[in-house]
Amino acid sequence: xxxYAHPEALISTEWVAGHATDPQVRVVEVDVDTKAYNEAHVxxxxxxxxxxxxxxxxxxxxxxxxxxxxxxxxxxxxxxTTLVIYGDNNNWFAAWAFWQAKIYGHNDVRLMNGGRxxxxxxxxxxxxxxxxxxxxxxxxxxxxxxxRAFLPHVQDASAHRSSALVDVRSPQEFTGEIxxxxxxxxxxxxxxxxxxxxxxxWGKACNDDGTFKSADxxxxxxxxxxxxxSKPVIAYCRIGERSSHTWFVLKYLLGFDNVTNYDxxxxxxxxxxxxxxxxxxxx
Amino acid sequence: MKVEEYxxxxxxxxxxxxxxxSYRLEAEWHCKxxxxxxxxxxxxxxxxxxxxxxxxxxxxxxxLLERTRRHAx
Numbered sequence: 001x002x003x004y005a006h007p008e009a010l011i012s013t014e015w016v017a018g019h020a021t022d023p024q025v026r027v028v029e030v031d032v033d034t035k036a037y038n039e040a041h042v043x044x045x046x047x048x049x050x051x052x053x054x055x056x057x058x059x060x061x062x063x064x065x066x067x068x069x070x071x072x073x074x075x076x077x078x079x080x081t082t083l084v085i086y087g088d089n090n091n092w093f094a095a096w097a098f099w100q101a102k103i104y105g106h107n108d109v110r111l112m113n114g115g116r117x118x119x120x121x122x123x124x125x126x127x128x129x130x131x132x133x134x135x136x137x138x139x140x141x142x143x144x145x146x147x148r149a150f151l152p153h154v155q156d157a158s159a160h161r162s163s164a165l166v167d168v169r170s171p172q173e174f175t176g177e178i179x180x181x182x183x184x185x186x187x188x189x190x191x192x193x194x195x196x197x198x199x200x201x202w203g204k205a206c207n208d209d210g211t212f213k214s215a216d217x218x219x220x221x222x223x224x225x226x227x228x229x230s231k232p233v234i235a236y237c238r239i240g241e242r243s244s245h246t247w248f249v250l251k252y253l254l255g256f257d258n259v260t261n262y263d264x265x266x267x268x269x270x271x272x273x274x275x276x277x278x279x280x281x282x283x
Numbered sequence: 284m285k286v287e288e289y290x291x292x293x294x295x296x297x298x299x300x301x302x303x304x305s306y307r308l309e310a311e312w313h314c315k316x317x318x319x320x321x322x323x324x325x326x327x328x329x330x331x332x333x334x335x336x337x338x339x340x341x342x343x344x345x346x347l348l349e350r351t352r353r354h355a356x
Contacts, residue, residue, distance in 0.1 A: 033324040040286060040308055089322045120286045120306065175356045181323035182299045183347035191354055203322055279356050
């Protein structure tokens with residue numbers, strides 16, 4: 001059985017249970033549902049709200065370097081801290097936070113395998129008390145934009161098939177039957193997918209308990225769609241968080257060198273005037 | 284404090300598969316409804332019993348799901 005390419009990027013619930021309050025460790029919960037932390041969380045964990053703390057709240061963008069440094073400092077994180085991130089929905093927005101931490105060069109950042117779901121289902125201790133770590137000074141690296149895809153790059157990839165495009169949304173979003181996950185507001189003018197994209201929903205990378213599938217299973221899942229690391233890969237979804245989950249899988253579990261997350265995703269492409277759109281199943 | 288009596292079950296609402304996660308935290312029951320695919324959280328509720336928390340979640344989830352438009356492909 002193959003090993004993950006970077007097993008150190010994952011940490012078990014058992015390890016977190018024993019180390020969550022270590023001085024060199026900062027555990028952070030990042031949920032789709034930002035109320036979840038208040039209900040119950042890993043004792044000692046802090047929370048980041050993806051809606052306000054992991055994005056620029058004025059223009060549509062990820063955190064600037066300065067904003068990232070401010071978040072780390074307020075969170076009691078130093079460049080030497082082991083940053084352990086977990087969250088609901090099998091680590092959707094935890095992966096989004098992981099991606100930004102890597103963009104700004106944080107060395108030791110890990111996802112708790114199985115996320116919030118596994119922690120709760122195992123009946124581990126939880127707390128309703130918010131943690132307030134002492135502030136630090138934090139100097140980030142300049143943004144590593146090799147981890148992020150912007151629109152021109154994606155347009156070129158679609159037009160020339162220069163990179164593999166992986167659409168990680170649900171099959172109904174991919175075909176254009178629905179414009180947003182069921183029950184959520186529609187955030188685009190057109191449905192469908194970027195021409196040339198393959199449909200590999202993010203959740204196929206997970207086991208029922210929220211943990212990631214084995215390296216062999218993941219290799220088979222993506223390989224049968226022609227995603228084998230032999231050419232650059234761009235992952236996208238609707239707003240970029242589900243695709244950061246797949247980005248993590250491809251880059252850290254399968255070890256593909258050139259993987260980017262297109263965080264503009266369908267809310268950008270599906271609102272573009274004149275953009276080519278494919279509907280229905282993948283060609 | 285620990286989560287107790289953790290349970291997940293799947294139901295179908297308005298043609299959509301929904302995952303209901305419920306558990307007890309001390310005396311209060313909590314329930315979360317989310318789409319099985321793609322997994323988006325729909326609502327979070329509480330109740331004095333599992334049944335009450337689930338019933339609230341199902342009601343709210345149904346309200347949200349019935350707004351989902353299906354487009355011709």
